[in-house]
Amino acid sequence: MKVKVISRSTDEFTRERSQDLQRVFRNFDPSLRSQEKAVEYVRALNAAKLDKIFARPFIGAMDGHRDSIKCMAKNPNHLKAIFSGSDDGDIRLWDIASRRTVCQFPGHQGAVQGLTVSTDGGILVSCGSDCSVRLWNVSDANLADSDNLYDNSAKPQAVYVWKNAFRAVDHQWDGDLFATAGAQVDIWNHNRSQPVNTFDWGADTTISIRFNPGEPNILATSANDRSITLYDLRMSSPARKVIMRTKCNSIAWNPMEPMNFTAANEDCNCYSYDARKLEEAKCVHKDHVSAVMDIDFSPTGREFVTGSYDRTVRIFQYNGGHSREIYHTKRMQRVFCVKYSCDASYVISGSDDTNLRLWKAKASEQLGVVLPRERKKHEYLEAVKNRYKHLPEVKRIVRHRHLPRPVYKAANLRRTMIEAERRKEQRRKAHSAPGSIVTEPVRKRRIIKEVE
Amino acid sequence: MGAKKEKNDDEMDEKVKKYLRGEAANLEGLKDKKLKGQLAVREDLYGKSAKTAAKIEKWLLPSEGGYLEAEGIEKTWRIKQESIAREVDILSSRNQYDIVLPELGPYTLDFTSNGRYMAAAGRKGHLAIVDMKTLNLIKEIQVRETVRDVAYLHNELFFAAAQKKYTYIYNRDGTELHCLKEHGPVLRLQFLKNHFLLASINKFGQLRYQDVTMGEMIGNFRTGLGRTDVMQVNPFNGVVALGHSSGTVTMWKPTTSVPLVKMLCHPGPVSSLAFHPNGHLMATSGRENKIKIWDLRKFEVIQTLPCHAKTLNFSQKGLLAAGTGSFIQILADFSGSQNYSSYMTHSMAKGYQVGKVLFRPYEDILGIGHSMGWSSILIPGSGEPNFDSWVANPFETSKQRQEKEVHSLLDKLPPETIMLDPTKVGTVRAPQKKEKPVKKEIETEMEAAIETAKDTKFKKKTKGRSKPSKIAKKRREMIDRAKRPFLEQQTQEHETSRKKQKTNPETEMPKSLQRFVRQKAT
Numbered sequence: 022m023k024v025k026v027i028s029r030s031t032d033e034f035t036r037e038r039s040q041d042l043q044r045v046f047r048n049f050d051p052s053l054r055s056q057e058k059a060v061e062y063v064r065a066l067n068a069a070k071l072d073k074i075f076a077r078p079f080i081g082a083m084d085g086h087r088d089s090i091k092c093m094a095k096n097p098n099h100l101k102a103i104f105s106g107s108d109d110g111d112i113r114l115w116d117i118a119s120r121r122t123v124c125q126f127p128g129h130q131g132a133v134q135g136l137t138v139s140t141d142g143g144i145l146v147s148c149g150s151d152c153s154v155r156l157w158n159v160s161d162a163n164l165a166d167s168d169n170l171y172d173n174s175a176k177p178q179a180v181y182v183w184k185n186a187f188r189a190v191d192h193q194w195d196g197d198l199f200a201t202a203g204a205q206v207d208i209w210n211h212n213r214s215q216p217v218n219t220f221d222w223g224a225d226t227t228i229s230i231r232f233n234p235g236e237p238n239i240l241a242t243s244a245n246d247r248s249i250t251l252y253d254l255r256m257s258s259p260a261r262k263v264i265m266r267t268k269c270n271s272i273a274w275n276p277m278e279p280m281n282f283t284a285a286n287e288d289c290n291c292y293s294y295d296a297r298k299l300e301e302a303k304c305v306h307k308d309h310v311s312a313v314m315d316i317d318f319s320p321t322g323r324e325f326v327t328g329s330y331d332r333t334v335r336i337f338q339y340n341g342g343h344s345r346e347i348y349h350t351k352r353m354q355r356v357f358c359v360k361y362s363c364d365a366s367y368v369i370s371g372s373d374d375t376n377l378r379l380w381k382a383k384a385s386e387q388l389g390v391v392l393p394r395e396r397k398k399h400e401y402l403e404a405v406k407n408r409y410k411h412l413p414e415v416k417r418i419v420r421h422r423h424l425p426r427p428v429y430k431a432a433n434l435r436r437t438m439i440e441a442e443r444r445k446e447q448r449r450k451a452h453s454a455p456g457s458i459v460t461e462p463v464r465k466r467r468i469i470k471e472v473e
Numbered sequence: 474m475g476a477k478k479e480k481n482d483d484e485m486d487e488k489v490k491k492y493l494r495g496e497a498a499n500l501e502g503l504k505d506k507k508l509k510g511q512l513a514v515r516e517d518l519y520g521k522s523a524k525t526a527a528k529i530e531k532w533l534l535p536s537e538g539g540y541l542e543a544e545g546i547e548k549t550w551r552i553k554q555e556s557i558a559r560e561v562d563i564l565s566s567r568n569q570y571d572i573v574l575p576e577l578g579p580y581t582l583d584f585t586s587n588g589r590y591m592a593a594a595g596r597k598g599h600l601a602i603v604d605m606k607t608l609n610l611i612k613e614i615q616v617r618e619t620v621r622d623v624a625y626l627h628n629e630l631f632f633a634a635a636q637k638k639y640t641y642i643y644n645r646d647g648t649e650l651h652c653l654k655e656h657g658p659v660l661r662l663q664f665l666k667n668h669f670l671l672a673s674i675n676k677f678g679q680l681r682y683q684d685v686t687m688g689e690m691i692g693n694f695r696t697g698l699g700r701t702d703v704m705q706v707n708p709f710n711g712v713v714a715l716g717h718s719s720g721t722v723t724m725w726k727p728t729t730s731v732p733l734v735k736m737l738c739h740p741g742p743v744s745s746l747a748f749h750p751n752g753h754l755m756a757t758s759g760r761e762n763k764i765k766i767w768d769l770r771k772f773e774v775i776q777t778l779p780c781h782a783k784t785l786n787f788s789q790k791g792l793l794a795a796g797t798g799s800f801i802q803i804l805a806d807f808s809g810s811q812n813y814s815s816y817m818t819h820s821m822a823k824g825y826q827v828g829k830v831l832f833r834p835y836e837d838i839l840g841i842g843h844s845m846g847w848s849s850i851l852i853p854g855s856g857e858p859n860f861d862s863w864v865a866n867p868f869e870t871s872k873q874r875q876e877k878e879v880h881s882l883l884d885k886l887p888p889e890t891i892m893l894d895p896t897k898v899g900t901v902r903a904p905q906k907k908e909k910p911v912k913k914e915i916e917t918e919m920e921a922a923i924e925t926a927k928d929t930k931f932k933k934k935t936k937g938r939s940k941p942s943k944i945a946k947k948r949r950e951m952i953d954r955a956k957r958p959f960l961e962q963q964t965q966e967h968e969t970s971r972k973k974q975k976t977n978p979e980t981e982m983p984k985s986l987q988r989f990v991r992q993k994a995t
Contacts, residue, residue: 023542024557026565026837026853031606033535034868043873048534048861049526051494052751055709056667058898059890067883340507409899 065409068402069418071385078348078384080367083120083377086111090371092135092189093358096159098142100363104159105371106133112147114159117367117379126157126175135190135230137199144178144211148187148201155180156211181214183207189229195237198254202227202242208254220252222259231272233296235279241296243269247469249284251296262472263299265292271315275339277322283339285313285327289435291337292467299471302464306337308344310431319361319382326368326382328356331428334370336382347422348380488527493519495896538790539837539853541817550802550815554850565851567608568838571821574599574846579828581622582842585629586666587865588834588856592632593847594623600634602645605833606867614647621702624662626671626685627881628874633671635659640673642685655690656681660702665711667886670727672713674704680715682727682888691888692727703743707769709752711891716743722757727888734893736772738765747785747793754811756793758782764795766813775811778804788832788855792816794839796827801841803852819850835860835867919959926955 036044051057088108096102102123106112110129113122131150138145138159145157155177185204192199198217201207206227207216225246233239238254249269250262269284269292281303283293291306291313311331318325324345326336334356335344354373361368361382368380381388387395409415424432450458497516503509541557543549558566574580578596585591590611593601598620601613622635630645633653640659642651657675664671670691671683678699682692696715703716712733713725720739723732739759747756754775755767764785766776781797788794793804793813805816821827821843829842833849836856841848860867869877890898929951933939982990 022544022547022552022556022560023540024560024853025537026539026557026561026851027536027835027856027858028562028565029536029867030564031868043870045862046535046860046866047529047863048857048859049492049529050857050859050861051491053857053861053864055752056711056886056890056895056898057494058896059886060667060884062890062898063884063886412899 061405062409062412062415064402065405065412065415066418068406069410069415071402072406073385073418073421075385075387078346078381079350080379080381081120082352083115083117083122083379084375085113085115085122086375086377088132089355089357089373089375090377091132091357093360093369093371093377094136094138094145095360095363096138096142097140097363103360103369103377104136104138104145105358105377106136106147106149107375108132110149110151112136112145112157115377117362117369120379124175126155126177128155128177128180129153131186134186134188135201137190137192139192139199139211140194144192146190146192146199148190148203150186152184152186153180153182154187154190154201154209179211179214181209183216188226191230191232191240193232193237194234200230200232200240202230206230206240206242206252218254218257220259222250222262223248229269229271231274231282233274233279233282234276235274239296241272241274241282243272243284249294249299251299261296261299263294264469264472266467266469270313273316273318273325275318275322275325276320281339283316283318283325285316286467287312288467289313289329289331290467291316291325291327292464293339300465300468301462302468304340304342305463305467306342306344308335308337308347309333310428310435314356315358317359317361319365320363321365324361324365324382326359326361326370328359328370328372330355331431332356332372332425333428334359334368334380336368346384347424348384349425349428350378351425352376353378485524485527485531488530489520489523492523492526534859536858538858539856541853550818552817554819557851557853561851565837568836568849569851571848572846579826579844580842580847581829582831582840582847583623583625583632584831584833584840585625586834587860587867587869588836589867589869590625590629591833591840592623592625593842594620594634596620598636600643600647602629602632612645612647614643616641621660622662624664624671626664627666627669628878630874631685633662633664635662635673651688653683655693656683660700661704663704663706663713665706665713665891666708666881667884668711668888668891669882669885670888672704672706674701674715676700680713680725684888686882686885692730694725694730696723696725696732698723703746705746705748707748707752707755708750709748710893710895711886712893714746714748714755716746716757718742720759722746722755724893726891728891734772736767738767739763744783745785747787749787749791750789751791754787754791756785756787758785758795764793766793766811768811776813778813780804784827784830786830786832788839788852789834789857790855792832792852792855794830794832794852796830796841799823799825799827799843801827801830801839801850803839803855805854817852821848832856834865915959915962919956922955922959923952926951 086107090105090107092106094104101117103115110133112126112133114124116123129149133147133149135148143160145159148154156179158178187201187203189202197210199209204226205219205221208218209216223246225244227242227244230242240252243249245268247268248262248264251260253260267287269286271285273283275281280296283291285291289309292302293304295303309329309331311329313327313329315328316325323339324336328334332354334348336346337344356370356372358371366382368382369377371377410419500509500512541549554569558569577599580593580595583592589606591603591605598616598618602611604611618637620634620636625632633640633642638658640653640656641649644650656673659673659675661674669686671685673681678696680694680696683690698717701715701717705714714722716722720737720741722736722738724734725732738757741760743757743759745758753769755769756764758764762781764778764780764782765774768775780795782795783797786794795802799821801819803817804813806813826844827841831840832855833840837851837853839850839852931944
């Protein structure tokens, strides 16, 4: 007879010394675990609740400006720094970690309308309503020197004055050129005091401008005539234009998918387009209740942050129709510019009330060094919450956000109006010959036409 | 070479199927392309993780299961425990013993979920806790009254004893922690691990569920089928099954006062009941000396065995132990086709009446509680050789035990999750046609609305405007307002039913008279 009985020797299954870690044995057999789905559901519920308990997104406000902040710029080489320009011509460099001004760049006579930093982090370009473009030297060595100066301010490296007030500026990602937007689109070189090239298509002012991160010669602009225009620098003539029903306040290219860009529109929505196919929006992002003023993508390309005239900052997923998160404070007034930090963890918003505010991108994230076990636990809780987030109890907790009363009421009003419009359309359709009334998909509805 | 490879592939496929936990979702009917893409990626991930788990099972598990193979003409059921003890190592042969305690009555046993500790209770009031690894007696107390059953709670620190008049919860040191008076004189106790519920059936046939974390009584049901002392928990779905003297087996959950299932199993009283750990098999035995194996998915008998059984128990690997008198038979299904046949037998000294058989988790040992004390015998191949530290750890330290307690409390399931098919949690119910609410439902809705109307708080007004008469009047108005929609609904229904009655006789007219039916202007 052959016989074997389970016999476990204690040495194999316990640790040898008290300094060792306890030994863990795994057996993934489902028959050892009963009611797995119910346990997962309970864990998802607890994870959702814990998420809400730890959701403290607001980190701090950076105080210092004396007028509303219209524009911000990130330095791609320095995570901790951000430039901001306000309506009284004051440009400041902030250290985000200590939330203090490191350096001031006085000089503009009127409002600073646009700020941008060159890709190597050496030059800050600012443009304003005083028809001037100023270049500042912000490389590390120079900033360290400026500590000697009395009032922590710096002198511009160059000042170029041109014909009209400027509305926006952006620097090429991989080159020496920067472009300004105003009455026409001008392309400048650092060393020339006059624009190298000018594009002028249409009679209205261009209000925002962005270079493509993947293709250094392509740029997108939006103008007051409700159009979005794509230019190619090599062709010396504009490439494509799409006219919408309302104007776009700002454009941002997706850094991970450089053929897609998202435009922040006056009609409270953001429209994502594929630059190759402008006849139809890829996605419409709805949730704001007032004009969306600024938009910035996260370096992961998976999320973007928008700031709107309705005093809220929202974070959307790149392909999501509704916002994942909303940030608001009693003291934050109209948000005019937002930036997503280069490590995808923070969001900075500049608003009407002269403050820059620093927020966490993920509201319940644990900042600082996270141990590997903690990180694994957080990832597991996130995954199990996402698996069950469609069930009513969990969904209620996950979706719950406190909205300020005016925003809540405005959202309800908008919903009622849109519902009413939809119902009327449905009834018109039902009472007319089949096929005579065609509903356009929302993605196409807001576009008037595409022009070559 | 090719055949061997095929066999290996088949084995892996079997294992992968086990880890997949059901069929993949059918993505054909989905029109939403985004969702379809996301789900396809998800399904792919599941397939990969199932394959990895199958490979881990094949190569990485530390221990292998026990087995008993007969050679030549000998049969496994003729092999005695002494011959097994001779072949096996010393550590295992220590696990074969008889503890003789003749004065304190028939003994009943319970093991903790990791198989490390055992609580033994003698009918005449002897309670003992033994550490089975070291065979150390941790504590014994004499309560000096009848003890009918003992059950461990979530870990070895707490156990409940069903004594003469009430149930008591004791500590590992023998201190009495709680006296549960509400349960009354209990005959059987069962602990539901995932829900932290203590289920008891008492002399009057009342089934009670109590949450041991907060002490709340969740359910209290009169079974209506008389006194019974056959109770088992199905570990797969947490459903409690009772066997009654009429031969029926009823299954209960804490949230409903009527049993989920009532099945007629035996012509006479059910003498014992056992559940297979996978939750699909149930073994019942009746006084007519037959053991029936039921498939719980279809509620049909798979097999009937001509065997005496006063007590039944399934092991982790699916072996069935049946004990009567002083004879114990172990049945096993060798081919996995749920066809049970005799595997081993064991007869104890005459005069030992077997009270309870219980397999020890994660070991190849069967614990027997009998009238003269308790014994332990070796049954190779009955226990799960590889334990999971996060589920049950026989080598637990006190720190690990404390951590596990906290984690299992966080994962405590609400009593509503007990259902016959536990995989239904998190699934979407198929859209039913909107049924008209039944009269009873309407009535309950109305009553609920009236209750909320009654509960409205009225603001206390000054200057004589909050007189009790006025408040009472307001309250009556609120109740009437709450009732109004239901009454309107009722009157509408009456009208429609009257109209229907009017039209019905016309359509019911015989064919020859149809031409005389008044035609409505179309």
